[in-house]
Amino acid sequence: MSATAPATTGPVLADDVPATMRASVLLRQGEVEMQERPVPTPPPGEVLVRVRSVGVCGSDVHYYKEGRIGDFVVEQPLILGHEVSGVIAGVGEGVDPSRIGERVAVEPQRPCRTCRQCTTGHLNLCPDMKFYATPPIDGTFCDYVTAPAEFAFPIPDAISDHAGALLEPFSVGMWAVGKAGLAPGSRVLIAGAGPIGALTAIAARSYGATEIIVSDPVASRREQILGFGATSAVDPLDPGFDPAALGVDAFIECSGATPALLAGLKALRPGGTAVMVGLGAETMPIPVQEVMNKEIVLTGIFRYVDTWPKVIAAAQAPGVDLDALVTAEFPLEEAEAALTQVPGESSLKTIVVVSR
Template sequence: MRASVLLEKGVVEMQERPVPRPEPGEVLVRVRAVGVCGSDVHYYKEGRIGDFVVEEPLILGHEVSGVVAGVGAGVPAERIGQRVAIEPQRPCRTCRQCTTGHLNLCPQMKFYATPPIDGAFADYVTAPAEFAFPIPDSMSDNAGALLEPFSVGMWATGKAGLAPGSTVLISGAGPIGALASLAARSYGATRIVVSDPIASRREKILEFGATETVDPLASDFDPARIGADAFIECSGATPALLAGLQALRPFGTAVMVGLGAEEMPIPVQHIMNNEITLTGIFRYVDTWPKVIAAAESPDVDLDALVTAEFPLEEAEAALTQEPGEDSMKTIVVVSR
């Protein structure tokens, strides 16, 4: 099979690799579409993310849709030909985190495109059968690939404790901010405020669930006037986090999603005096049924998030393109 392989920082090569064989309980998936994540770009440019270091050739890509092409022992043959979206996690299932329902925090986790585990910029991948989720015929391959980042937005929204009638502030009108907005709407939030300094992004985000937008750099911007029940930080910018904490009502919840600085100053007394909950997320748990259902809603158009496509042979170009103000998600098209 073809595979786009990151040899080292800044060096990608197309290679021929053996088609993987599904183990018992696994499926072999013919990849159709793979979303390009910021983590893929970071590995390409920097060769590492925190403690995860590219020390040997690595196939990038973890936002995947495709078609089941084969099955391992114990998996019904009827699954062959089924269109699926893949949850790219492989937890150990036996550690305390897994057995208590926190499999996303499994210390033995194997995750696509996280060193040393290969990802999906290739013709075929294998996955646990229960993590290859059937998608409806009405859903495009691109939309199926975007269920993975949609899961991030859905997990963040769930941790924010949104309920029908809630007000939520989301900082960052990029892809994750857009998907968090859609997730917030699925949870019943009625006021979804998105903050972003770029006017074109503020305008675009209104197509993805936001009910209003604010410019955090405007001279008259006062976050305290928002009175949000929850705040979801998707930009990774320290000023955005600090403003969002001020936007919360007492007893509100702030969820950090964007990857920012390793250390940030926070207003401890404000958090304590208002009993604000400040937490973060790391991937997700059991989100695929939710995002598949949410994506079938008539007011959710995941395809509208796609602003660029590249064939597998041009995966490096997908990683190195200069995003414009209106850029959202890039897809590597592996097959159709």
């Protein structure tokens, strides 16, 4: 809120906000039900967002199929979805009511802001983080959600509702290339030509990387990735492919496949950086001597920090078309079908359309 913004002493809602809303609820592993729930009231410092588009993430599918991801277990009914755009339909106390009607993309994190991680700039590592669609916190497969006002980022007309939802996975790619230390002129290898690989390639280009090599065993994906920032695509299963010959500055692993990680470590020049993004096996064999002898920096990422301004700017750059990643749409009533669809080789992102 600006210094001259009028103070509010209670929540202010748009005239058309109803008392109840639709919600697609994961009752338990493999079972989703449409429910009617009360529309939440925005607390002080927060906004009420009328949801328009929600991207389907692999984590949503995993919670639906497995009922858990590591230590995060679905033990009670849960609304899935965390890649979200919408329109501000109400504000809580202390938030400028002129924001009502503003199109926004919502950062799904809600850190405590007081722990050591938060106060030292590592809010993504907050041990008390509340994150949409991470048990027991409800997500965004519903008509309305609340969010901290400063995490509801205005988006221009040049960014569609669907592209606004994709700013969340784009943030993952942007955070990864930042961790990789990319700079103008960098050479990078990215493993995996799926949606995160594509968004990471776009992010790498925004950082000034001049050679962006993407590996994927699927031919159609290798062809497709050339439209999303990659300068070349290679088949890691090709007997003639020698990762050690690449000598790239950075390697970003987006597939979660152990062979991809091992090949990527070989592809690094001495002193290079490897960043693990894809969620694979809980443990992997690491060539320790190679890491030590080449002084490789090996790290992972967990969400992101302060990426929304970067991805909003990058999404508007010439030649960037986030909407081109959308290969399927489902209405909210068919959210379960969105979670259970069998993706084709060229499938990238699925969007649940909540409203238009």
